[in-house]
Amino acid sequence: MLGDSAYKLALETKRTQTHLPSYNEALVHHLCREARHALNRIEESLVALETLPLSGQQDTRALAAQLAVLHASVKRTKRSLLAYHVQRLRFLKEIFWTVGTIPEEIKPRLSPAELDFFSHYAIAINRYRAPFIDVDLTALEVPPKDLYIEIRVLQDCGEIQLENGSLLLSKNSQHHVKRSDVEHLIAQGLLQHLA
Structure with missing residues (x-):
């Protein structure tokens, strides 16, 4: 029909x-x-x-x-x-x-x-x-409200380099870090953003 x-x-x-x-x-x-x-x-x-x-x-x-x-x-x-x-x-x-x-x-x-x-x-x-070399357009769909965020480590990530030094990300630890330093790890599911 x-x-x-x-x-x-x-x-x-x-x-x-x-x-x-x-x-x-x-x-x-x-x-x-x-x-x-x-x-x-x-x-x-x-x-x-x-x-x-x-x-x-x-x-x-x-x-x-x-x-x-x-x-x-x-x-x-x-x-x-x-x-x-x-x-x-x-x-x-x-x-x-x-x-x-x-x-x-x-x-x-x-x-x-x-x-x-x-x-x-x-x-x-x-x-x-291409013209925005330093900006990752895929990082966030919503603009960030805060420059620094609280995160919980879901999987061991080892030591990562930050703008002002290095940080050891071991499982179940919590940190107060700059959003731009860890947002790629949040997108991969290795870290959890705590609201």
Whole structure:
């Protein structure tokens, strides 16, 4: 039935907000063919509408109703396809900002276009980042409120070099340090920021 495939894709998009399944190429291609077929039927109906005699009001209403249903079907299909792809691209952007590269276990799940998007996105961000040598744009999504923070060490990190000396980070120890010195370790999950 018209719209069933778009509904399946919308459900898949909703279910996959926390993980990235394999790209559903078969369903995407099916929806594209379905939309093209509906557009062809719209064109045929418009041609038929132009050739109808002025006295055929019943036929005109039937064709107008058919056009409305087909147009709504194409719009629904398009929205479902866009939602599916936007969700996947958001996930890829999140991977870039947290990890920096695509993990090997995720690569087989991506389409060639998604791999291409990721590489172009990384190039664009790195090109933007180039003039800011001393600033790590991936460090924080929210601006820091304090220059110094309290941290708890979750895993032994050994001795690290700070601006004003060195610091031994042993498991379960707590320290008051400058945020910029340890935020990369917080992002890796080795340290915990204590609020």
